[in-house]
Amino acid sequence: MGRRTQAQRDAMTVEIGYALFSAAFGAAVVLGAVGGPALLFDLPRYVEKALLASGVLLATALFAVRVVSVLVRFDRTAGTQPSQPGRTNPDS
Incomplete structure (x- = not known):
């Protein structure tokens, strides 16, 4: 791939x-x-820790998966042009 514009x-x-x-x-x-809920309600200490740890773990995983999926999708569609009405698609 050459230089990018x-x-x-x-x-x-x-x-x-x-x-x-x-x-x-x-x-x-x-x-x-x-x-x-761990911050809003008076829960047992172990439940609060479990909820916070689960929240952090899920949030971290979601962050990583979302960033990767958006950038991979962009990379796949970077070279394609959207179809234009009335024009012939070169792949057809």
């Missing part, structure tokens, strides 16, 4: 930002949903 570099920068932002948002939601 400025538009390709800009598209990759935007995609990385989107991947990180959406992954961080999803991880925060999961952490709040799983670990939140």
Whole structure:
């Protein structure tokens, strides 16, 4: 693969930002949903620790999976053009 154009570099920068932002948002939601009750309610100490540890583990896993999946999907579609009405697809 040769040098990338400025538009390709800009598209990759935007995609990385989107991947990180959406992954961080999803991880925060999961952490709040799983670990939140430990902070809101008076639960036994071992239950609080288990909920917080589970929340952190799930949030970390979700973050990694989301970033990788967004960037892999972008890499697969980077060279393709969306179809245009009225035009013949070169692959047909």
